[in-house]
Every structure is written in C-alpha cells, then in structure tokens.
Amino acid sequence: MAAFARRIERLRPSLVREILAAAASSDIISLAGGLPAAETLQAPAMPADGWQQYGQSEGDMPLRIAVSELLDSRGLECPAGRIMLTTGSQQALDLAAKLLIDEGTRVACENPTYLAALQVFRLFGADLREVDSGMAGPAPDAIAKCFAEGAPNMFYAMPSISNPTGGIWSEDARRALVERCDRAGTVLVEDDPYRETSAGPHPAPLVGSLKRAPWIHMGSFSKSLLPGIRLGFLAASEDLFPLLVRLKQGADLHSSRLSQAIALADLRDPARDRRLARLQAIYGERLEAFAGALRQELPMAGWAKPSGGMFVWARLPGRDTSALLDPCMKAGVAFLPGRECSPAGGLGDWMRLNFTACDPERSREGLARIRRCLEELRSSI
C-alpha cells in the first residue's frame, strides 16, 4: 500500500544476515561471518562520568585527538579537526554514499570486495565498476583500464588487508591508483579495519599519498577492541569533512559517547600494545591451524595465506559455491559464496572462510562438513 522510494527496488535481502541468523539459531558451524574470537573480547571498566549527556556530531575531542595520533603512528597526518567518530565503520560507508552517490553515479570497487559496502553503494544507485583484484591488489593496467572507460566519481578500496582476500596491495598498485585519482579528481575511499589484526609491517594509509584528490579514510574499533560498542572513525580531506559532519548529524546526531569513552580508555591504556600482540598471536595461531585443516580437508581448494584480517579466500575450481551453500547449511556449516563479494556477481567458484570466530577444532569440523558435502554431490551425479 505504501509507495516505497525507488531505491527500495535495489534493496536485496542480505544473504549474510540470513546465514548469520540461521547459524545463530542452530548448531551450524559458521565460517560465514567476520566475528572476532571470543578470547579477544574485553570486559572494560565503566568509564568515569561525563559521557552521559548529548555530545558533538563529530565525536568527543579527546578521542578525536587520540585517533589523530593513532593515524599519525600509521603514517597518515590528519588533524583531530578532520576526524569523526562513526557508529561502526559501516556508518562511514553510508555517509560516503550519501555524499557522493546518485542514481547512475560511477563507483569503482575491487573484485572481490567487502559485500556490505556493495549493498550500500547499490542502495544509493551506484553504477558499479569492478577492477579485478588479488592478494597484491589490482594490476596497474586494470586500474588504468577502469579510468580509461570513464573516471569513477569514487573508488572504494581496501589496500591494507582486504576483505575478503586478506591481501596487501603492491607498491605498483598503490601508485597507480593514487595517480589516477589525483588526475581525475576521483574520491578515494579507503577502508582499513583489519590493520591491527596482524603484526605487520603495514603500509601507511594510501590516502596520505594523494596530492589533489579528495579522500575518506575509515577505521574500526570492532576488529581489535569490541564489536559490541559499534564504533569506528573516519578521516577526510578538507573539502569533504564539513559535509560529512552534517550528514552524520542527520543520521544519528552522534555516536554513543559511552562507546567513545571506552575506546579512549583503550587508546590511552599503556597495556594496549601488549593486548594487541596477544590478539595478533591468537589470530596467527588460528590461521595456522585453519590453513593446516584446509590443506587436509579441502586439498582441491586454491588459496593464498592472508596477511591478516579474518578470512581465507579460497577457490573450488569448477564448483558453483552459491549452489553449494544450501547443502552445506543442511550439513551444518555456513560460508560466504564468492558471488556476494563481487560487484558484478562473478567469482562464482570462490568462497570466503572465516578463521577467527571458531576454535580450531570446530573450524576443522566445519571444513570436514564442506568436504563431505562435496563428496556426496560428486557421488550423486
């Protein structure tokens, strides 16, 4: 009866949401989501009073300063005045889309890329253009080809540990994208949530190399602190930041100040480096165990070891992983089909496997269930 906005035609059901909901309500082993290991989740102290009242849209200045220092330590100079706290880095994607995307606006993404970014860009009507990417990012030629076909208004990239590949872009790929964005005035939107999940060394944020192009850089407190506080941040170039603040105000006034106070306490905690080293050690061990299990249980899979993050991006040559999901769910294991990570719905024989949420025994059992599914399908042909 209600007349929906046109964008609602583009609002597809989220496969991930459905997988996660199914996995939460049953005995399914979920290798589908991107949940941190329970062992890494803190029980923080309640911060001192001062966070209870309404606050500024941009976030609280002490935390903005601390984030500015954090970015500085990563190699990106950005004053606190151009840092905003966001309700998860997901919100930064929503704000970027509101700022830059009309129906038909050309937006370039890696193929594969982060699926929830694709959902937001599609919702706002983006004309998605994909650039094939791998463990070392896209080939410079592929970037050049994308821009030659018509410069995108925005390029969304995860150059420092991608979701889903876990790769880090080569120097060549980084240089090629920066040059093209600078030449065309394309807004570089850099998503950098996974940096702290591995010890590095990590390259400096890519937006710092731009000379002219506008940019937005986004980070997260969900991967290395607490997803449940729903807090992320963005930094942006001077031309974009004030508009993003106004959009933020309309979106939710400001982010939880309690969450902000917890993040600030963590950034100021002298034991933070030790905590992160432990988290990185846990993830390193989980990855080793997962890699071993993957070699044994799915020897036909093609994959490369990620440099961090939470996923192994694996290929089952000749196999449609979207069609494989249903029997796997029935057999008690969930994963993310590669198609979901592909702007144009390609990569049908790939899958994204999470190695952080389940303990090694459970992960191995999940992979074994996938193997048994594959065997049954083969014998039933």
Add this chain to the structure above:
Amino acid sequence: MAAFARRIERLRPSLVREILAAAASSDIISLAGGLPAAETLQAPAMPADGWQQYGQSEGDMPLRIAVSELLDSRGLECPAGRIMLTTGSQQALDLAAKLLIDEGTRVACENPTYLAALQVFRLFGADLREVDSGMAGPAPDAIAKCFAEGAPNMFYAMPSISNPTGGIWSEDARRALVERCDRAGTVLVEDDPYRETSAGPHPAPLVGSLKRAPWIHMGSFSKSLLPGIRLGFLAASEDLFPLLVRLKQGADLHSSRLSQAIALADLRDPARDRRLARLQAIYGERLEAFAGALRQELPMAGWAKPSGGMFVWARLPGRDTSALLDPCMKAGVAFLPGRECSPAGGLGDWMRLNFTACDPERSREGLARIRRCLEELRSSI
C-alpha cells in the same frame, strides 16, 4: 573537485549545531538545545558480559521483548518481532526517509515540528507540506485540506507531546489523521520521545488506531535515561518492518549492544518507576520556575504551558526571532528561532525555549538577557 550527490545541494548548515557549538565553547546560556537536566543522568553499572560481540541488526531479543512490553503498557500492541533498536530515534528518521522519500515525494508535517526531522526529509528530497498545528494538534479541517490537495506518502507527527509545542493532540485531531491515513494509505510516522518526561495521563500511541495504513512508531531512551548511550527504538507495521531491518543493516549493522544492555537493565529495574517519578518532579519544578521567570522577564511573550517535554514554545508578536538571535548570542543567551521548526520557514516571530538543561537561576538570567536585548533594540530604533 569531487562531484557531490544532488542531495548535497539540499544539505543546509544546521543552525542548531552551530548554536550548540558556540554555546559549548563560551559562557552563553543555552536555551536552544534539548538537553536533559544533568540531575537526571545516571551512572549505570557495567552490564554483565555478553554484549561484546557483533549482534543482530534488529537488536537483542530480550530488549526487543522489553520494549514490546513497554509499548503494550502505553496502549500499543506490537510483537517483539517488529521492534528494532536504533542509534537514537534520529536514526529511525533516517531509515524512514530512505524507505519512503524520493525527490519530490510528498511528506506532510506539523507546522511547527521537530527541526532535525525536517533536515532529514529535505536531504532525501521531500516535497514538504505543512499542516498548521498548536497545543491541541492540527484542526481536523487543516488535516482534511492537506489530504485534499493530494495525499502525502508519509505524515510525520508528534501527537503525544510535540517538539516544540509540548502539546498533546485532541481526540478530534487524532481521529481525523487516522481516518485520512487509512483512507489514503499514507504511512503514519509517529515520533514519541517525550512521553516519560511528564506524569501524564498520556494517550495511547496513535498508530495503534490505524486499520489499514502502514506505520512507524519511534521512541527514545535519550529523554528519560541517557542521551549518551544514543539509543532509541522503532516499531512498524508488518509490510514495512523487514525493509527497515535491511536498511538498518546498511546504516550501521546494529546499535551498540552495550547501550542495549544498559537500557534493558533499566527497563527491568524495579526502581524504574521511582526514578521516572523523580525525573518528572524535577521537570515539573523546572517548568514552574521557568514559567514564572518567563512571565516576569518577557511579559509580552505569548505561550501556553506544555504538557511535558523540554520546551516552551513562545511568540514575540511582530518580532523576527531569527534576527534577534545574533544580538542575543552576543549578549550571552541562545534560543531556537521559530523559523527552524517550520517546514516552509514561517513562524518567524516564535521561539523555542528549553527549560530542562539549565537550573532555574541560569534560565532566568538567560531570559533576562533576551529582555535586555529586546529593550536595546527598541531604544535603538
């Protein structure tokens, strides 16, 4: 250099944000914002573990059940399955706009109404239609006239304590809007954040009277618990809810689960009613003191005593309050000019005055500063 989305042309600077920023960084007495009294803000205990991990887009089921029970106690039956936790009720406005508003979509609002709702509806391109409203809501004829000119796709209303008037709609106004929405299939978006700021009795949520029209009802934890946790909720009709959940996922995945755990603890606290009675007593006293000061300091102002909420909506006949703001800010007092609350920018001689944030002495001094400004302007003519 960047090409912005067309909606950015409609993204005006927020006067309120600027007033609040100025007021925060100086000795300005702010009667402009809508901040709860500091005396009402709690220092909650840190909830038990369980909130740290990622959660469901809709929010945590125990809290959804508790909100469903809360709404039931207010006279609105809505199952927990159609309750969503939002990042402040501001986010519910953003989700409603995404769902329902394209460029040129007809959206009806009261005149005056909540200014941040206007900002969001404008951003998405609404063709705003206003219905003159007062302490008892709009006249039924005014509602009829609005629909006769072409049914709006959405009607945004605050029937149970409005921002800015503090009024409660009459039975006639309520019946008229419900009938029209049902007949036209207009989505009724009911904003109900202030109910708990006064003892009542309060009418049941209006959406519960609809027979056919789709609806969204939104509530807040900011006015009677803690603004700093940035948490609100929405309930919606069956046809709208699943779409709102998908939009919520794209906006920020889900709201802070720490905030949700604090709200749940409060709703389960046997002392909650006592706490609210105390809050209502504080606000009642502040309102009495404010009304007395207003009579003394601005005897020329026309206003009616609000039934709750945080504002007195006052008229200075023949005076352009937008032009008055600047000299008042210089004299150390801020208020919200009526124009900001008006869809078509009318109501130029009205002003919204907050009575909850400042203590009575400071509020009286604020009103005295407005009086002195008016006197100076008069003598300088």
